[in-house]
Amino acid sequence: MSVTPEELMALADGELSGEAAARVEAAVAADPTLARRLEAERSLRAALRGQLDPVADEPVPAALTALIARTAAEDSAHGAPETATSAGHPKPAEVVDLAAARTRRDEAEKARKRAAKGPRVPIFADRRMGFAIAASLVVGLMLGAQLHGGSGPITQTSAGLVASGSLARGLDRQLAAAEPAADMRILASFRRQDGRYCRVFAGAATSGIACKQDGNWLLERTMTGGPAQTGAYRQAGSAEASLMAAAQDLMAGDPLDAAQEKAAQAKDWR
């Protein structure tokens, strides 16, 4: 009865069972050379573990646990997608899921593309997008309440979330170069790859990217609050930065300059 080195290795690694294991074990029992060999395999495993197991017993650096805890805290503070579906707000949760699923899919795809490009820098971009994703889910949750009131700045339609009221007016009229209005600033205007006009805005209640479609400002990205209202982890500017990064991905060419923006506005962003 012959036993291959592969079979012996498989036995040592616990990969054999039943008949196969019994056969190799019997061969090992009958052959001192095989027995020594199996013993060597096992002592190698013990030696490797003896070398590396102590690392698993070391205290984990606080920075690592803190990194994870921060993400957990962000999501539970803002309402994670998962809690949104299980927290007992059926209607708003549906809205969240539609918008969130799309956002998440888009972001995941972009993160994947970015990750494919290079090792180090993209990680930070990804992390920032991670915040943006979380934040965009949040706004969906908060909007849920407004949707039933009907008079908020954002309305749910079959096409998605659409700017209404003061937000729609601001998007229609305000220019990036203009003095910021009390409740909203336009950070940039641009044309998408498909030719539609989009605007990046930062408002007191909501910031985001809106694109004109069929006469409405469809909200492509949303974040709760302007930079002033954001939480401790998202310092001033980084919310805007992540929106601008998202805009960069949608943009065809450069953002509109003042003259182009004015011309687009004159044509009602069509």
Place this chain on the structure above:
Amino acid sequence: MSTHHFCNELTALLPRLRRFARGLTQNAADADDLCQTTVERALVARGQWQEGTRLDAWVYRIMRNQWIDETRARSRRAQTFVHEDEGANVGVAGDRDAENRVELGNVDRALARLPAEQREAVVLVLVEGFAYKEAAEIIGIPQGTLTSRLGRGREALLKELGEPA
């Protein structure tokens, strides 16, 4: 799975992830950096993890791929890559490595000398305790390739450590 649950599971994995990182990198500082980057990536990508599949294998794969990227980038930067067969005393970097290794145990040194592809196979199966199938999936290779790398790595280690091969 809620983010909360995901985060708890990930936190519970940290000791094992640190061990795997050390096994891959053979260096405490590199291992810490690798852990940090891996956790960042796992958190960002948490929406892509499919419930019902093993979280540990998923995170190990992220770590392993990250390390491969890292080592490739390094060998591009420094052309002073020391091939396994050329021993540890080639050039200045080799001398420094040799000094550093004086304090390491025999096992560590032997493991460090393995080609990376054999080392990851050995570490995943013998230290991390993954089945062949799982280890092959983490690395992204057929199971037959895994067992062949594992066999060669094991041979080399046994020889190096003076065990009867």
